[in-house]
Amino acid sequence: MAKLTPEACRAARGLLKWGVRDLGREAEISFETVVSFEGGRPLRPATEDKIVAAFAAYGVEITNGDGTGARLLN
Numbered sequence: 001m002a003k004l005t006p007e008a009c010r011a012a013r014g015l016l017k018w019g020v021r022d023l024g025r026e027a028e029i030s031f032e033t034v035v036s037f038e039g040g041r042p043l044r045p046a047t048e049d050k051i052v053a054a055f056a057a058y059g060v061e062i063t064n065g066d067g068t069g070a071r072l073l074n
Contacts, residue, residue: 002064004048006038012055012062012070027054 002008013023020038024031027050034051037043043051052062059073 002062004043004052004062006040008062008064008070009034009038009051012060015060015070015072016055016058023051023054026057027051 009023013019016022018026020031020034023029023034027034027047029047029050033043033047037047037051055062055070060070061073063069063071
């Protein structure tokens with residue numbers, strides 16, 4: 001499984017046209033947690049799992065190829 005980074009999180013939100021509040025709602029976490037993470041603070045593994053699952057539910061996969069990012073699965 002690819003590592004969720006702040007950059008990948010922003011990229012995934014961009015693919016879905018989500019703001020931080022949208023991600024917070026879908027992942028069942030506070031939007032403040034999203035803002036903090038995207039600003040560089042680490043996440044608890046359980047919180048990271050919630051974010052990745054929220055993106056996956058909408059067809060977005062976190063990637064770590066040549067760089068970190070996200071891609072929209074069909």
